[in-house]
Structures are given as structure tokens and as C-alpha cells.
Amino acid sequence: MPKIIPVPDELSQPFWDAVNEQRLVLQNCTACDKLQYPPKADCQVCGSADYLEWKEVEGKGHVATYIVIEDGRLNRRMLDQPYNLALVTLDQDPTVNFYSNLPGVPPYEVPLGAAVEVTFEEVAPGQLIHEWQVVE
Amino acid sequence: MTSSNDFQWRRDRDGLGVWEHRGKVAVVGYGHSPVDRRWDEVNLDTSLGAYTIMACEKAMEQAGVTIDQVDGIVCCDSHIAGGSGGTASVWAPRPYFDPPYDSEYGLTLINAQWLINTMGFKNVKFAPTGVPTIGEMVGMASQAVGDGVCSTCLVIYPTGNMEGRYRRGGENADDYARGARQWTVPWGNHGGNDFINIFPHRQYLMKYGGEHEDLVHFVRNQHKNGMLTPWGYNATHNVQPISVEDYIGSRPILNPLRIWDCDRPVNASAAYLFTTSERAQDMKSQPVYVLNHSQHNFAFRTTQPDLDEVEMWTDRQAARMYEGAGLGPADVDIFNPYDGYSIMTQFFLEGVQWHGVKRGESLSFYAGDISVKGPHPFSSSGGNLGNGRTRTAMYTDSIEQLRGTAGDRQVTVRAETALCAFTTPSSGGWLMLGKYPS
Ligand SMILES: [Zn+2]
Numbered sequence A: 001m002p003k004i005i006p007v008p009d010e011l012s013q014p015f016w017d018a019v020n021e022q023r024l025v026l027q028n029c030t031a032c033d034k035l036q037y038p039p040k041a042d043c044q045v046c047g048s049a050d051y052l053e054w055k056e057v058e059g060k061g062h063v064a065t066y067i068v069i070e071d072g073r074l075n076r077r078m079l080d081q082p083y084n085l086a087l088v089t090l091d092q093d094p095t096v097n098f099y100s101n102l103p104g105v106p107p108y109e110v111p112l113g114a115a116v117e118v119t120f121e122e123v124a125p126g127q128l129i130h131e132w133q134v135v136e
Numbered sequence B: 001m002t003s004s005n006d007f008q009w010r011r012d013r014d015g016l017g018v019w020e021h022r023g024k025v026a027v028v029g030y031g032h033s034p035v036d037r038r039w040d041e042v043n044l045d046t047s048l049g050a051y052t053i054m055a056c057e058k059a060m061e062q063a064g065v066t067i068d069q070v071d072g073i074v075c076c077d078s079h080i081a082g083g084s085g086g087t088a089s090v091w092a093p094r095p096y097f098d099p100p101y102d103s104e105y106g107l108t109l110i111n112a113q114w115l116i117n118t119m120g121f122k123n124v125k126f127a128p129t130g131v132p133t134i135g136e137m138v139g140m141a142s143q144a145v146g147d148g149v150c151s152t153c154l155v156i157y158p159t160g161n162m163e164g165r166y167r168r169g170g171e172n173a174d175d176y177a178r179g180a181r182q183w184t185v186p187w188g189n190h191g192g193n194d195f196i197n198i199f200p201h202r203q204y205l206m207k208y209g210g211e212h213e214d215l216v217h218f219v220r221n222q223h224k225n226g227m228l229t230p231w232g233y234n235a236t237h238n239v240q241p242i243s244v245e246d247y248i249g250s251r252p253i254l255n256p257l258r259i260w261d262c263d264r265p266v267n268a269s270a271a272y273l274f275t276t277s278e279r280a281q282d283m284k285s286q287p288v289y290v291l292n293h294s295q296h297n298f299a300f301r302t303t304q305p306d307l308d309e310v311e312m313w314t315d316r317q318a319a320r321m322y323e324g325a326g327l328g329p330a331d332v333d334i335f336n337p338y339d340g341y342s343i344m345t346q347f348f349l350e351g352v353q354w355h356g357v358k359r360g361e362s363l364s365f366y367a368g369d370i371s372v373k374g375p376h377p378f379s380s381s382g383g384n385l386g387n388g389r390t391r392t393a394m395y396t397d398s399i400e401q402l403r404g405t406a407g408d409r410q411v412t413v414r415a416e417t418a419l420c421a422f423t424t425p426s427s428g429g430w431l432m433l434g435k436y437p438s
Helices: A013-020 A075-080 B048-063 B112-119 B134-147 B179-183 B193-208 B212-227 B244-248 B307-325 B342-352 B362-367 B383-387 B393-403
Strands: A025-029 A034-036 A052-056 A060-069 A083-090 A093-100 A115-124 A127-134 B025-032 B072-075 B152-159 B252-255 B268-276 B288-297 B334-336 B417-423 B427-434
Touching (some): A013 A025, A013 A127, A034 A093, A060 A093, B025 B048, B025 B134, B048 B112, B048 B152, B048 B268, B072 B112, B072 B134, B134 B268, B134 B288, B134 B427, B193 B342, B212 B244, B212 B362, B212 B383, B268 B393, B288 B393, B307 B427, B334 B393, B342 B417
Parallel strands (some): B072 B152
Antiparallel strands (some): B025 B268, B025 B288, B152 B268, B288 B427, B417 B427
């Protein structure tokens, strides 16, 4: 079944534009030298919007933990059940994390601690989302 | 008559010191409606409106307070299967009945104005709109009474449930993810507290050891306490405590989260009556005193809160509550944390350090004697797992334990202070009650 399609808003448009170009860009506060994802109106450390910029990051991370969705509430994903939902931390800043269905990994067989790299998946014509793939 | 809610009343920062109204506000009554699994959409005697009126009348009757004496109403505007739309989105509009059931209000939604009109309150001067959940409402009422905004205040928490799968439909049936959902829903997270807590819970097991199934001791104990709670869903429907085998064999939802880790949605209403400690002396019930209320609403630093973040949040909640109440961990006799998903309760227990339980020690604590008659009567209410998803058992049990009226649930240890909450690790509020005002 197809995944649910994100709808960019004013704040997130640059993020999704980059994803559609197969690049992962996160907010970065140049004053605090801190990455931020999902995007917020202000830097969560210094509270200012003045030093926030978009910064391309290296799409490398690790699987921190995971669950298997067996009885979720999202109609569009019902037929996918059971499916993995992993928590991936970004190597560049492990306090930043992402969700992933870990394409290619059978349910319940998630390698904890494994290295992953970003990949991009089309969820609607012209709309990609960022996903993560286990590095062999 | 109806004022807006400006949130100035909140005690939601670190370092606020002892609450200025400590011991000067009292709870003098509570009332529960029957707790049904669902409303059938036909019987007006069992609608959320009828049940809310019943709960209010019981709370007033307990204290000997009349309609004319009530000058504050803090009522959560609804609580039908929550904000995610769900089947709520297809429940209305419907063919309506005669007044007061001529709109959705009274059937599946309740607000202060409907209650004022229907019950005939004439002297209400404080009836905020946009009221949050019970976890914060009790603090809001405590502060309003302490500040003199009103003197006798009803707090009402209706929880509705009807036919259909819970919170299906609405935006959960949408092909698109908007707003905050764009960061979670494409990967399958609909954004509930089950998801928020299951990841830190798994990290907890990895860090401290233990198996998810070790929670069965806690879940079973909640069921046992629920069977000792005469008004709750389990006791009124004879839901016997599950066995270890039942639990382990039960249906996974968000594996390892199982169906028995989740509370049961119900159709019910509860009311509490707050007043000044001074007025409480002339009422017919035994007052219990509010020693502090506190709230929190922590922003997620990234997509998913992790164990470190959850532990930091619950440490800060505990510190705020203890500071405002002028008490410490060793002073808390009765402890009723939130348990709507069994997987989050350990975070509160360890943050509050009740009975000396430190980070990573909850599962072994659960495996010991946590029965109400033992030395560690943890969550003596049975919570939501033991009574259905009313989100109020924690408050009622705390009041009853301090009054000594908890019946078969009455603890054998000292019962002079009680800490209770409807809260998640990131948002909600705590309430500290005392048998004595100081
Ligand atoms: Zn900054």
C-alpha cells in the first residue's frame, strides 16, 4: 500500500523541496551550531530565528530501536501490517532522529544498532519522502 | 459569564517555590456516573449529558452544596474519542432530540454553558472555555479558588465512546499528512501516546534490562485494584484480572505493546468539587486539601522523544511538584500516576522516586508486593487499566484513601498525602493532596 503523502507548509517547503531533489537538509542554527529536525520557527536552543539556515547533512545514521505496527489507526497503511517502524539517529548529531519503515527488512527482523543510510521513496507523483536503508 | 482561558493560572515553570495557596483549597466532593463501554446513541438516560449531570449531582450531594452555591464550572469541552476525529467525525450531524438534547451538546459533547443552561446554575461567574484535560483542570480549579476568582468550583471530565473502532476515520483516514503529522504519519505513526512512549520504553528495556512482559505484574495489579473500585468499568462488568498467560498471549498493537497495555475506552463522566478550606469546614463531607498543583508542556527536541528526554522531563515534573508542595519523595503516601498505556508509568514512578524506586528499578518493584494491603500500595486506584479510560480513578482513589473511605482498597500504610495525575511524560499536570492543610 502507498504511504501517506506529506503536505509541505511554509516552514517545511525548503525541506521537502530538497527531499524531492534527493537531498537531506536540516535546519541549523549558526549561533548555536545545532541541527534541528523537524523544522521549527525558532532555534530550540537560543530561541532566535535569526541564525537558522538550511544545511545539507550526510545521510548516515543508526537504528536505535524499533517497534512493529500490527494494529495501527492509519487507513492507508492497514494492508502493510505488520510493518517495522524504526527509530534512526543521525550520526552527525544523534539527538536528531527520524522514523523509518526500513525498506527491505522483514518485519521483526530489524538489526538493532545497524548502520543505515538515507534513501528516497516516491509516495505520490513528484513527492518523495526520506527513508533509511540498512547498510550491508 | 463565560470567560476565556488565558493559561496564566498554570504552575508550569521550574523554581516557582511553595504554592501560595498550599492547604487553602480543598476537594469536598466527587461523583461518578456509571461507566459504560459505549453510548448506544438512543438512550438519553445514558448519554454523556445525562451522565455528567448525574456526576455533578453526586459531587454536590456529597458536600451538601446546592446549585446556587456553585460559582465556578471547569468543564472539558467534550472528550469524544479525542481530537483525532476518529469516528467522531461521522457521529455528527445526526437527527437531534428535544431540548436539552437538540444539538451534539449533551449527547457526545459537554461544555460549561450547556451545563449551566440544563442544570440551572444561576451564580456561576467562572466558566472558562477551551479547557484542557482533567490533568490540568484540577490545577486550574485549585488556582481559581485560591485566587478568589470563584469559591465553589465544579470540575467535570466527560469521556465519550460510541460504536466503531477507536479513532479511526477523520485525519487517520486521510491520504495526506498535514501540519505536525507530516513528520510522523508517512512512516505509520498516527501521533498518539502509544507511539510517543513505546520507543523510550524499548530503550528502557535495552538500558536497564528486563522484558516487556514483566509489565504483567503491574497490569494485573491494576486489574485487581479495579475490581475493588465499585464504580469502575471492571468491577461493574466483572472483568476479572488477567492471567500471565492471557497477557503474554494477547494481541499485539504496536509490538511489543499489547492490547492489555492499553486502557479501555468508555462512556462515562466524573465531577469534583473544589472550595476554600475555610468554607470546607461547614460542608458535610471530609475535605482533603490541595498542597500543590503543577503543569508541564515540554517541546520535543526532534521527531521522537527518547529515553533521555523522557527521564529529564519526568525528573523536572517531580522537582516542580515537590518544590511547590514543600514535600519530598519520602513524604508521599498514596501514589496514583497515569497508566493509560502501561509502558509509561515506570517513567513517572522513577521520576517521583516513590518508595525509593530509582531509574531502572520499576520492573523489579512491580514484581514485588505492590498490592493495596502490602507495604508498597502502588497505584491503589487501579488507574485506567483497572477502571476504564475515565482518567479520573487516580483522583478519586487519592481522595478516598486520605479520607479513609477506600473500602476494600484502603491501604494499610500511612495515608496522609497523595500524589495523582493524568499526564504524559511531555504534557499534563500533577496534583498533591493532603489529609491535613499543612
Ligand atoms: Zn540557536
